[in-house]
Amino acid sequence: MTLPSDLFPVPNGGIAEIANYKEQALAEYRDNPLIEALPPILTHDEFVTAVTEYPAFDNSEKKLDASLRLHCVERVLNYFQPLSKHIELEQKISRIIRQGYLERNPLGPMYAARIRQIDKSLRKGGSSKIALLKKYVSIPTSASGFTMIGVSGVGKTTAIKRVLGLYPQIILHSEYKGIPLNLYQIVWLKLNCPHAGSLKGLCTDFFIEIDKLLGTDYHKKHGSKNNSEDTMLAQMGIIADTHCLGVLVVDEIQDLSTAKSGGSEKVLNFFVKLVHTIGVPVVRIATNKALPILQGDFRHARRGVGEGGTYWDRLMRTSNEERRVWRFFVEGFFEYQWTKKTAAYTDEIDKVFYEESQGIIDIAVKLFMIAQWRAIALGTEIITAETIEKVADDSLQLVRPMLNALKSGDEELISKYSDIKPIDIEGFYKSYLAEIEKKQQRKLEQLRDQPTSPSDVPSLLNSLILNLLDLGLSPRLAKLHAEKAISSRKADSSLADLVKEAYRAALTEESAMTETASPERKNQPAKNLKAKSYLPDDLRLIVAEAKKTRRSAYEGLKDAGVIKPSLEDFLNTREA
Numbered sequence: 243m244t245l246p247s248d249l250f251p252v253p254n255g256g257i258a259e260i261a262n263y264k265e266q267a268l269a270e271y272r273d274n275p276l277i278e279a280l281p282p283i284l285t286h287d288e289f290v291t292a293v294t295e296y297p298a299f300d301n302s303e304k305k306l307d308a309s310l311r312l313h314c315v316e317r318v319l320n321y322f323q324p325l326s327k328h329i330e331l332e333q334k335i336s337r338i339i340r341q342g343y344l345e346r347n348p349l350g351p352m353y354a355a356r357i358r359q360i361d362k363s364l365r366k367g368g369s370s371k372i373a374l375l376k377k378y379v380s381i382p383t384s385a386s387g388f389t390m391i392g393v394s395g396v397g398k399t400t401a402i403k404r405v406l407g408l409y410p411q412i413i414l415h416s417e418y419k420g421i422p423l424n425l426y427q428i429v430w431l432k433l434n435c436p437h438a439g440s441l442k443g444l445c446t447d448f449f450i451e452i453d454k455l456l457g458t459d460y461h462k463k464h465g466s467k468n469n470s471e472d473t474m475l476a477q478m479g480i481i482a483d484t485h486c487l488g489v490l491v492v493d494e495i496q497d498l499s500t501a502k503s504g505g506s507e508k509v510l511n512f513f514v515k516l517v518h519t520i521g522v523p524v525v526r527i528a529t530n531k532a533l534p535i536l537q538g539d540f541r542h543a544r545r546g547v548g549e550g551g552t553y554w555d556r557l558m559r560t561s562n563e564e565r566r567v568w569r570f571f572v573e574g575f576f577e578y579q580w581t582k583k584t585a586a587y588t589d590e591i592d593k594v595f596y597e598e599s600q601g602i603i604d605i606a607v608k609l610f611m612i613a614q615w616r617a618i619a620l621g622t623e624i625i626t627a628e629t630i631e632k633v634a635d636d637s638l639q640l641v642r643p644m645l646n647a648l649k650s651g652d653e654e655l656i657s658k659y660s661d662i663k664p665i666d667i668e669g670f671y672k673s674y675l676a677e678i679e680k681k682q683q684r685k686l687e688q689l690r691d692q693p694t695s696p697s698d699v700p701s702l703l704n705s706l707i708l709n710l711l712d713l714g715l716s717p718r719l720a721k722l723h724a725e726k727a728i729s730s731r732k733a734d735s736s737l738a739d740l741v742k743e744a745y746r747a748a749l750t751e752e753s754a755m756t757e758t759a760s761p762e763r764k765n766q767p768a769k770n771l772k773a774k775s776y777l778p779d780d781l782r783l784i785v786a787e788a789k790k791t792r793r794s795a796y797e798g799l800k801d802a803g804v805i806k807p808s809l810e811d812f813l814n815t816r817e818a
Contacts, residue, residue, distance in 0.1 A: 245257065247260075252412060252414075252426065252456055252457055253457050254457030255412075255454065255455050255456045255457035255458075256411065256412055257412070258410075258412035258413060258414040258426060259410035259412065259413050259414070260413075260416075261275065261279040261413050261414060261416070261418075262279065263275060263278040263418065263419075264278055264279075264280075265278075266278060267283075270344060273347075273349070274343060274344070274347045274349075275347075275349065275415055275418040276343040276346065276347065276348065276427055277340050277343050277344075279413050279415065279427065280339070280340070280409065280429065280488075281408060281409060281410075283336055284336070284408070286329055289328075289408075290324050290329070292408060293322060293324050293328070293332075293404045293405075294322060294323060294324060295320055295322040296320075296321060296574075296578075297318055297320050297321055297575075297578050299314075299578050303580055304579075304580055304581070304582050308619065308678045308681075309675060309678050309679070311580040311581075312615055312618060312619075312674065312678070314580045315580055315611050315614045315615060315618075316611070316671075317578070318575055318578055318607060318610060318611050318614075319607070321574065321575040321578070321607065322400070322404060323571055323574045323575075324404075325567060325571065326567075327401075328401050331390075331401055331552075332405045332408070334388060334552075335402075335405050335489065335525070338386055338387060338388075338489060338523040338525075339409075339429065339430075339488040339489050339523065341386065341523075342386070342488060342489065342521075342522060342523045343486070343488065345521075346483065346486065346521065348415075348423065348486065349418070349421065349423070356483055356521065357480060357483050386517070386523055387489075387523045387524040387525055387526070388525060388526075388551065388552055389525075389526040389527075389528070389551040389552065390525065390526070390527045390528075390551075390552050390554055391527075391528050391530065391532065391533065391552070391553055391554065392529065392530070392553055392554030392555060392556075393602065393644075394529050394602075394604070395603060395604030395605055396554050396557075396603055396604075397554070397603045397604070398527050398554050399493055399527065402491060402493070402525070402527060403432075406430050406432065406491070409429045409430060409488075411428065411429055411430060411431075412426055412427070412429070412455055412456075413426070413427040413429060414426060414427075425484075425485070425486065426456055426486075427488070428452070428455060428456075428485045428487045428488065429488040429489070430489050430490075431452070431455075431487060431489075431490050431491070432491040432492075432493060433447050433448060433490070433491070433493065434447075434493050434497075435492060435493070435494045435495050435496075435497045435498045436497065436498075437494075438497065438502070439497065439498060439499060440498070440499060440502040441471055441498070441508075442467070442469075442474065444492070444498070445465075445471065445474035445475065446461065446465045446474075448478055448481075448490075449461040449465045449477075449478075449481075450465070452481055456485065460477075463477075464477040471512070475515060475516065475520070478516075478520050479521060482520040482521065483521060487520070487522045488522070488523070489522065489524075489525060490516070490522050490523070490524045490525070491524075491525045491527065492513075492524065492526050492527065493527040493528075494527070494528070495509075495526055495527065495528035495532045496528045496529045496531035496532035498532075513526060556600060556601035556602045556603075556648070557571060557601035557602075557603065558601055559596050559601060568592075568596065568601065571603070572587070572592070572606060573587050575607060575610060576591075576610065579614065579625065580618065581614060581617045581623045581624055581625060582623040582624075583623050584624075585624050585625040585626065588627075590627045591626075594627040594630050594631060595609070595630060597649075598630060598631065598634035598638065598645075599645075600645050600648040600649060605638070605641070605645075608637070608667050609630060609633055609637070609638075610625075610630075611667060612636075612637055612667060612670045613625050613629045615670060615671060615674040616629055616632070616633055616674060617629055618674070618678070619674035619675070619677040619681075620677065621681070636670075702737065702740075703724055703725065703728055705737055706727065706728065706737065706740050706741060706744060707720050707721055707724045709737070709741045710723065710724055710741065710744055710745060710748070713741075713745055715745070715748050719748045719751070720744075720748075722748075723744040723745075723747045723748045724740075724744050726744065727740045727743045727744040727747070788801075
């Protein structure tokens with residue numbers, strides 16, 4: 243595959259964007275190739291335009307078959323409507339990446355000096371590499387970070403992916419203002435904490451992901467189980483500095499095992515050291531389950547976490563402004579309906595939607611999808627408040643205790659539920675698809691014996707010819723008697739009736755032709771028939787042999803076992 247001229251394939255790695263340096267409005271961002279190679283800083287409107295996504299939709303698709311419309315509904319998952327908290331997140335990411343690069347300008351003396359200091363600390367003896375780093379690494383960093391925490395389904399991971407997607411992940415530098423500059427800049431790296439994993443496992447994943455991007459072998463060199471966390475952290479620092487890592491995002495922190503990692507305090511200290519050691523901004527993302535681990539971020543905002551903690555709450559509906567935001571968001575996706583009838587977004591539906599989802603975005607979107615599937619599959623073809631309530635009863639059983647706790651507003655009761663299990667919509671899709679298939683089968687059974695109309699003649703003729711060919715008639719006879727049967731058919735004749743009529747007529751014609759054959763034909767030596775080199779089971783040979791003994795083609799085929807003794811039974815079997 244040929245890549246655009248501004249892209250470069252990293253050997254055994256990913257795809258890098260070739261650096262394109264841009265003028266900077268702010269003086270502190272000038273003459274720094276790592277900052278100048280980044281996309282421009284966006285205004286609010288530019289960000290909203292860049293990340294907003296609406297599903298593909300054509301009103302004519304409402305006329306499609308039900309099974310196809312089930313597929314169309316899947317597009318709702320692509321819906322993304324940025325809100326004020328998304329704008330705030332984009333601004334934070336933009337700031338911490340650029341601020342983190344201020345003290346790591348590869349053209350400045352501190353860049354190389356810091357790498358040398360980290361390397362020197364690693365070469366010294368001793369078990370505590372972090373202590374050695376503090377002793378030997380004197381170059382400060384401008385890195386900071388923050389924590390995003392909130393219940394599952396409020397859109398934390400989706401939001402961070404949308405923001406990171408605005409930046410190229412790898413940038414290739416070769417020359418800056420006439421100065422040779424040979425390096426790969428990794429703008430961002432996102433890690434998911436391994437389920438029930440340890441901090442060492444997280445470090446190992448760091449090496450693996452860098453290897454995937456750059457085709458390196460850091461995991462082989464530094465991912466040994468024998469290495470301590472401090473040693474791995476120090477190696478991460480050198481790698482992060484060497485490849486100019488802009489921001490490290492660590493998601494699903496609640497999945498870390500505090501038991502394997504030495505307790506909550508050690509986990510929190512690890513992330514504090516991560517910022518100081520690798521000198522890169524770190525964004526931590528977690529659900530409420532991680533509050534015991536990360537609550538220090540909220541009590542001590544300056545404990546090495548820079549921007550502090552951000553709680554991503556569900557959409558509320560208490561004040562007029564909150565109700566306006568909620569309705570703005572839901573009305574945005576509610577218009578994408580592939581049911582035959584379009585439902586209006588009424589106050590009743592708005593209330594039911596919120597009551598059943600409690601403002602959790604993932605639940606609201608998936609309820610809407612399943613409600614459409616249900617309306618399409620069951621043939622009601624419209625979304626109502628009752629549809630949403632029924633779908634909620636069926637699909638939200640696992641999360642109902644948590645939703646009830648949220649409805650109550652009781653903080654103590656809410657705290658008992660550390661997380662919300664995601665809704666598995668695949669099971670509901672298969673269920674409603676099976677319902678559609680049952681309906682289609684019943685429809686086929688009803689259509690089988692329905693009378694045909696004149697508009698069906700072309701397709702009916704083709705079907706009739708194919709059935710006659712299957713019965714062993716020659717193409718000439720099949721076409722001839724199919725056309726005759728069609729032209730003389732009764733209004734209530736089914737396809738099975740026409741097959742019987744045409745096949746009987748064809749056999750009768752063959753029998754008559756045998757009886758009226760010319761004397762020369764009758765007296766023709768049998769060896770001439772054999773000279774045609776028919777295969778042993780060729781129907782024409784069977785019919786020819788029958789004619790020699792003055793039997794009809796039907797009798798010959800019946801005696802040879804090609805057709806059943808009873809023509810009526812045979813045709814009835816085909817009809818069934």
